[in-house]
Structure formats: C-alpha cells, structure tokens
Amino acid sequence: MSLWVWAALLGAIAQTGRNATQAGLTAALGTVGATQVRFLFGLPFAALFLALHLAWTGAALPVPTAATLGWTALGAWAQIAGTALMLLLMKDQSFGVATAWLKTEPVLVALLGAALLGDALTPGILAAIGIAVAGVLVLSVKPGPTLGSFFQTRPAALGLLSGLCYGLAAIGFRGGITHLPDGSFLTRALATLTLALAIQTATLLVWLALFDRKALTGSFRVWRSSLAAGFLGAFASACWFTGFSLTTAANVRTLALVEIPMAQIVSRWHFRQKTSPRQYAGMATILLGVAALLWQQG
Numbered sequence: 190m191s192l193w194v195w196a197a198l199l200g201a202i203a204q205t206g207r208n209a210t211q212a213g214l215t216a217a218l219g220t221v222g223a224t225q226v227r228f229l230f231g232l233p234f235a236a237l238f239l240a241l242h243l244a245w246t247g248a249a250l251p252v253p254t255a256a257t258l259g260w261t262a263l264g265a266w267a268q269i270a271g272t273a274l275m276l277l278l279m280k281d282q283s284f285g286v287a288t289a290w291l292k293t294e295p296v297l298v299a300l301l302g303a304a305l306l307g308d309a310l311t312p313g314i315l316a317a318i319g320i321a322v323a324g325v326l327v328l329s330v331k332p333g334p335t336l337g338s339f340f341q342t343r344p345a346a347l348g349l350l351s352g353l354c355y356g357l358a359a360i361g362f363r364g365g366i367t368h369l370p371d372g373s374f375l376t377r378a379l380a381t382l383t384l385a386l387a388i389q390t391a392t393l394l395v396w397l398a399l400f401d402r403k404a405l406t407g408s409f410r411v412w413r414s415s416l417a418a419g420f421l422g423a424f425a426s427a428c429w430f431t432g433f434s435l436t437t438a439a440n441v442r443t444l445a446l447v448e449i450p451m452a453q454i455v456s457r458w459h460f461r462q463k464t465s466p467r468q469y470a471g472m473a474t475i476l477l478g479v480a481a482l483l484w485q486q487g
Contacts, residue, residue, distance in 0.1 A: 193435040197444040200428030205448050207421035208275070214414055222404025224273045225393035229408065230419020231426070232386040238427055239379040248376050253384060256368040261381055264361025265388040271354030278347040290348025291355060295443050295479050296321045298356040313481075321478025327471035359429075359438040366434045378430035386423070443479060 207227065214223040243250060253261070275291060296318050362381060369377040397405040408415045432441035 191435070193432040193441065194444065196428045196431040196435070197441050200425045200432065200441075201445050201448045203421050203425035203428065204445075207418055207425055208279075210414060210418040210421060214408075214411065214418065218404045218407045218411070219401065222397070222401065222408055223276055224269060225390075225397060225405070226408050226415045226418045227272065227422035228269070228386055228389035228393055228419075230415045231423035232383070232390045232419075234420050234423035235379070235383045235386050235427065238423065239383050242375060242379055246373070246376070248372060251369045251372040251377060251380050253365075253380075254368055254370060257365045257381070257384075260361050260364030260368060261385050262361070262388055264358045264365060265385045266392065267354045267357035267361060268385075269389055269392065271351045271358060274347050274351035274354060278344060278351060290344065291352050292445075292448070292475060292479065293321060293349060294352040294356045294359075295439060297349070297353045298360070298439060298442070317478050317481035317484075319478070320481055321475050324471050324474030324476075324478055327467065327474055356442070359433070359442050362430060363433045363438040366430065374434040375431060378434040379427060382423075382426050382430045386426075 214226055218226070239250075242248070271291075278290060299314060299318065362385060365381045365385070366377050369380065372380065394405070429441060429445075432444075
C-alpha cells in the first residue's frame with residue numbers, strides 16, 4: 190500500500206478526533222474562538238514536528254519562494270473560513286451528518302477545476318457529480334407537509350461553502366508544497382504546514398485581539414481541551430500535507446471520505462446523537478457519487 194494512503198488514513202482518524210474536540214469548544218468560545226484553537230495550539234506542535242525531522246535527518250530548512258507563500262496563504266485563509274463554517278454547521282446538524290456535508294468537497298473541486306483550470310468534464314464525471322448532488326438533496330430534506338419545510342437551506346449553504354473552502358485549501362497547500370525548490374517530500378510537507386499555521390495564527394490573533402478578546406483569553410482557560418485539539422489538528426495536517434507531497438490533492442481528499450463512518454461512531458457514542466435512515470441514505474449516495482468521480486479520474 191502506498192505511503193500516501195497510510196498518511197491519509199491516519200489523517201482521517203486524527204481529524205475526526207480533532208473535529209469532535211473542537212465542536213465541544215464552540216459553546217464555550219464561540220465560532221471564531223473555537224476556530225483559532227486548531228491553529229494557535231497546533232502551531233507549536235507543527236514547529237516541533239519540523240524541528241525533530243530536521244534534527245533527525247540533518248536536512249536544511251527550505252526557503253519558501255513567492256509562489257509558495259502565495260499558494261500557502263490561499264490555503265491558510267481558505268481553511269480558516271472552512272473551519273468556521275464547519276463549526277456553524279455542527280450547531281445545526283449532528284456531528285456525523287455535518288462531516289458528510291463536508292465530504293462534497295471532491296465534487297466541488299472537480300467543478301472548480303473545470304471552471305478555473307479548464308479540466309475536462311466527461312459524461313461519466315457529470316453523472317458522478319449528479320449522483321453526489323442527489324445525495325446532498327437527500328441530506329437536506331426535512332420532513333414536513335409543505336414545500337417550505339421540505340429543505341433545510343441553511344445547513345445546505347453552510348455545508349457547500351465549507352466544502353468549497355476546504356477544496357481551495359487543499360489546492361493551495363498542494364501548490365505551496367510543490368513550489369518549494371528543494372527538500373524531501375516530508376521536509377517540504379512539514380515546512381509548508383508550519384508556514385500555513387503561522388499565517389493562520391497571526392491572522393486570527395489580530396482578528397481576536399481587535400474584535401473578540403474574550404474568546405482569545407477563554408481558549409487559554411480551557412487549555413487542556415485546546416491543547417488536545419491543537420495536537421490532533423497538527424498531526425492530522427501533517428498527515429494530509431505528507432499525502433499532498435506524494436500525490437494529487439484529489440486523491441488524498443477522496444480517501445478522506447473514510448471520516449464519514451468514523452464520524453458516525455463519534456456521533457453515536459460520544460455526542461449521543463441519532464442519525465435517521467434518510468440521512469444515512471443521503472450520506473451513502475454522496476459516497477457513491479464521489480467514489481464514481483474517483484473512478485472516472487483514475
């Protein structure tokens with residue numbers, strides 16, 4: 190089995206734990222406060238991972254190019270937006286269903302690739318996108334006698350926007366890694382991760398200092414949970430970035446769909462949330478569509 194597959198699987202496990210920990214912080218810190226935890230408390234761990242790797246291998250720290258800075262900044266800011274939207278979504282839907290909404294990301298990346306990069310959309314790819322969109326509609330259906338109560342537009346919008354932001358983040362991080370001029374795949378992955386977290390931490394520290402100092406100080410009062418979310422986030426990101434350095438972002442993010450059954454376990458046993466048969470059907474349909482998309486691209 191390829192190394193990137195193992196990296197993606199480990200990333201999915203760590204990210205499921207990070208999302209669960211971070212969702213629990215939203216009530217105490219607010220959306221932006223909980224969002225900054227993964228970055229502020231993740232940066233020291235990412236820097237430690239990088240320092241240990243450089244000390245162990247004797248490799249030199251790669252100097253980022255302007256292209257690396259630009260792509261990494263795009264990924265960093267898109268991930269901030271995606272995380273904030275994800276936490277808002279988790280207020281409306283169960284943890285497992287929210288995770289499924291986010292997994293529309295590969296479909297959105299395919300559409301972005303067609304619009305921005307001129308990637309070809311074959312009939313098979315269009316059919317796969319149609320299946321996944323049908324799954325999104327099934328997930329957004331709300332039982333009720335009237336058409337107005339039939340769709341939950343807020344969760345749909347939050348989920349699609351969050352998935353879009355995460356798609357842009359994956360593209361940005363992949364671009365940042367590939368534009369580093371030298372270093373092994375792991376050196377470039379960890380260096381880009383540390384740079385991304387530094388950009389994200391600086392951005393959110395300025396925002397919170399200006400607009401929400403209570404959330405900033407609150408994250409230090411719940412430092413144990415914040416530290417756990419930071420470590421899991423940094424470890425998951427290190428795995429994702431390792432995958433990005435070895436294969437396309439689409440391959441890595443598609444394999445990340447294993448988060449959905451993992452999230453269902455967390456949803457049922459940790460949050461005590463129930464998932465209806467209709468929601469299971471929607472998640473299964475999304476998975477089928479994204480799997481068909483991957484098959485078409487492979």
